[in-house]
Amino acid sequence: MPGLSLWREPRPVPVPPHGRRDHLLVGALLALTIAEALLRPGLPAASLLLTAAYTATLPWRREHPLPMVLLAFGAGALVSLLARDAVPDTYTMVYLLLLPYSLFRWGAGRDIVLGAAVMLAGMGLSALTRSTSLADSLGGLAVVSAVATAGLARRYRMRARARELDQVRLVERAQLARDLHDTVAHHVSAIAIRAQAGLAAAPARPQAATDALRLIETEASRALAEMRAMVDVLRRDEPAGYAPEPVAGDLHRLARPPGDGLRVDVHVDGDLATVQAPLGGALYRMAQESVTNAQRHARQATRVEVQVSVDDRSVRLRVGDDGSPARDTGRGYGLTGMSERVQLLGGVFRAGPDPAGGWSVAVELPLAGPAR
Structure with missing residues (x-):
């Protein structure tokens, strides 16, 4: 039943607490009340006092x-009933x-129902006692x-948002889960190959088996470290894909010559090999x-x-264009997804x-992964 559903509806969260702007609003309204009292000298003092007193509710x-x-x-x-x-x-x-x-924006469902009833009763009482005319009551x-x-409408729009x-966060976690799968699959495959090679060479060269075990230990330690870093940022299980994932070294593939659409230049300072696969x-x-x-x-870029x-x-990553001065029209879901990914990885996003013109995206990610 719609009425019962509204009655049980919880309050939206989080509710913004009152702060400095609310007190400034009260101060401005008190100043307007004083100004109206000066401009309309025929107003009763009790009316002005009530107008000022009601500002305390804001x-x-x-x-x-x-x-x-x-x-x-x-x-x-x-x-209106008494005086x-x-x-x-x-x-x-x-x-x-x-x-x-x-x-209606911040109240629970039962608050909305009770409050609406009180407002209707108050306006109806004003009409019955002729404190306000019927036309004024209907207009109010x-x-x-x-x-x-x-x-x-604002309440439900923000809920939909x-x-x-x-959903954007779920998509990012799904992508991180795929990264986790690919990282583990890569290292486990390398461990299996090393183990097979060690077993094959052990009868003739026992030292080769020892070398293979050392490599397996290194590879397993690296896999465990990367897996822990990824698991730390995942909060729910998602299906993993099997397509090969890009790494930091693939950033050069983003470069485009001037004749192939918008020119893209890629500049790298440092060793991308130190960036682990999930981060890359x-x-x-x-x-x-x-x-x-x-x-x-x-x-015009x-x-x-x-x-x-x-x-x-x-x-650190920075991507910028040389277009005409850009206007910040709000954060789309692509930017929201990037921001969520950076937050999960313990980094900073802007x-x-x-x-200087155009639009820029700046990202800084710690090589050690998110702090625990």
Whole structure:
């Protein structure tokens, strides 16, 4: 049943706490109330005091939306019933529309139902006691309904966005799981070959078997280290693919001559051989994604530059184009996926308009993997 489903719906998380901007908002509204009192000298003092007092509900509108709605609309209905002359009639009172918006945006389902009932009862009581005319009551109902609908639409839009981002994270984890499979398969295959060679050579040359065991120990230790690094960042099982994965040394394949579409230059500073397979594969895919984005979206660009530098502790990647000044229009799912991958690998990610023009993506990944 839809009504029962709404009643049981939990609050969205996380709920932003009140902060400095909320207090600045209250201060600005108090200043507007004073200004209105000066510009409209005929307003009753009680009306102005209530207008100022209701601003205290605003800082808590996200954390406690139902109590704030009950306080504002319930108290307003009570005032209209007991003292019609004290009913606030100030233009500044429009700020109370923030309360129904916050209720439908941040409240639990039962809070929404109870709060909506209180608001309807308050507006109905004002109409019955003739504190407001029927036309004003219907207009107020329409405005409050529109604001509440906006809050509800924002609530479900952000929920859909969160699901989409979760899907991006799942895709990245699936790719990391494939990396794990390929890493283990590569090292285990090498161990099997060394073992077969040692067994074949042992009857004639016992020393060859010893050398094979040393190589097997080295290969197994490396496989275990890389497997631990990958398992540390995986939180759920995903099916693994069997296609060969790129490594850091494949970054040179991204280079393109001027005649083949947008020119791509690749510059490497350092030894890419020190970058382990899982990290190198992630680095290659992020560089490939960044180059593809530049080829699709860069405006008036003539080339894309891929710069990679490796030192003893980290590997850095920067991909930038020389297009016209870019505008940051929000983070797409490709950038979100790269950011999630970098976070899982314990690195730092930055993407945005470059001061020199165009767009740039910068990544720094620790060679040792994510800190535990």
